[in-house]
Amino acid sequence: MKPLVPTAEMTLGPFFPREFAAGANDLAAGAQGEPIEITGRVVQADGRALDNVVLEIWQADAQGRFDNPAFCGWGRAATDSAGMYLFRTVRPGASRGRAPHINFLILYSGLMRQLQSVMFFDHTTDPVLDAIATGRERLVAKKEGASRYRFDIRLRGEGETPFFDD
Amino acid sequence: MAYVVVRRDARTQSEGVVEGYAQTAQRWPAQPLARRAHGLAELTGPRLSSRLKTTGADLAGHGARRALGQLIDLRVSIVDEDGAPVPGAMVEIWHCNAAGKYIHPGDSNDAPEDANFYGAARLLADAAGRVELRTVKPGAYPVPDTDGWWRPPHIHFSVWGRVWLSRLVTQMFFPGEPLNERDPILNAVRDPQARGRCIARFVPAAGNALVYEYDLVVRGRNAAAELP
Numbered sequence A: 001m002k003p004l005v006p007t008a009e010m011t012l013g014p015f016f017p018r019e020f021a022a023g024a025n026d027l028a029a030g031a032q033g034e035p036i037e038i039t040g041r042v043v044q045a046d047g048r049a050l051d052n053v054v055l056e057i058w059q060a061d062a063q064g065r066f067d068n069p070a071f072c073g074w075g076r077a078a079t080d081s082a083g084m085y086l087f088r089t090v091r092p093g094a095s096r097g098r099a100p101h102i103n104f105l106i107l108y109s110g111l112m113r114q115l116q117s118v119m120f121f122d123h124t125t126d127p128v129l130d131a132i133a134t135g136r137e138r139l140v141a142k143k144e145g146a147s148r149y150r151f152d153i154r155l156r157g158e159g160e161t162p163f164f165d166d
Numbered sequence B: 001m002a003y004v005v006v007r008r009d010a011r012t013q014s015e016g017v018v019e020g021y022a023q024t025a026q027r028w029p030a031q032p033l034a035r036r037a038h039g040l041a042e043l044t045g046p047r048l049s050s051r052l053k054t055t056g057a058d059l060a061g062h063g064a065r066r067a068l069g070q071l072i073d074l075r076v077s078i079v080d081e082d083g084a085p086v087p088g089a090m091v092e093i094w095h096c097n098a099a100g101k102y103i104h105p106g107d108s109n110d111a112p113e114d115a116n117f118y119g120a121a122r123l124l125a126d127a128a129g130r131v132e133l134r135t136v137k138p139g140a141y142p143v144p145d146t147d148g149w150w151r152p153p154h155i156h157f158s159v160w161g162r163v164w165l166s167r168l169v170t171q172m173f174f175p176g177e178p179l180n181e182r183d184p185i186l187n188a189v190r191d192p193q194a195r196g197r198c199i200a201r202f203v204p205a206a207g208n209a210l211v212y213e214y215d216l217v218v219r220g221r222n223a224a225a226e227l228p
Helices: B178-182 B192-196
Strands: A035-043 A054-059 A074-078 A084-090 A101-107 A115-120 A148-150 B071-079 B090-094 B120-124 B130-136 B154-159 B168-173 B201-203 B210-217
Touching: A054 A084, A074 A084, B071 B154, B120 B130, B168 B210
Parallel strands: A035 A148, B071 B210
Antiparallel strands: A035 A084, A054 A074, A054 A101, A101 A115, B071 B130, B090 B120, B090 B154, B154 B168, B201 B210
């Protein structure tokens, strides 16, 4: 049988329900591992900070496992009027062949479909990080204190965040 | 590895900067998107039933009386690229009321709210990969700061499949709507057949609601099917 064509993705639009966007940005509650905060600003080409951008993450647990029934490695946050988001989670461990990292998915009005990016903790060797020709340093979060990481996202323009197509 | 995800075909998807939709020129990356190999991090995915609360499946019965508008029953199937159902898929659905007004505080459209309508639901697909929603047909509405762009009646979907790369966010349209022909979002899907699959099927049926069927095809096939 010929495979079915995946349904066309379309923009999230400006009216994603607020109650869906809120309340899912804390993955650390009850989880084992080193608690961390990840925060950052999302901006567009002209530098304007974007309100109500929806970001989702998917990560391994502290041991690098993606199938830990006691740790759901998924979370969702929305940016505030200053373009800032915040996740509370635990630092993921290295998984098979991969450096510790967190997958990011970005949904927004004016984005015709999801964008995918990846946050790393260190300047390191990793098959996904090594797939980036220019701007790979923008995928490495800046450490801001003992347990706080900064990962800014520029959708377009000077200093643009590298994104992936799958 | 249990699953494979085949790369997007740009003709059957929408992306990039779209004429008539000004914000896309500020937001879609200017650099080409990078390709990566897929491993565990991409080909596993969250189990959300313990993480996200589901809601009721009747948006037209939110208040003391039935919501204003044309009552509809929406029957949605979530399948993978092999046509196999995706049981337990989490589905978020949102849309405006019959007058074209969202429950969202950011909606500046000067159209009436309807206290008997609540345009947001989160449902879990059953063992056959299906969700059913009773609601009213959404209205069309004008897009602010544009030269006469009206969104056709549409319903938003956010769906999780089996793996991280299955994630699908899209919009469903209604058959026979003249605004479908001019909508920059629907028509950003260049392949006419792929575009046509974004339009629900009307199903004649007895009862007091119009019935529409819709299929959502999410990525993430079982790799076993690829073996000779």
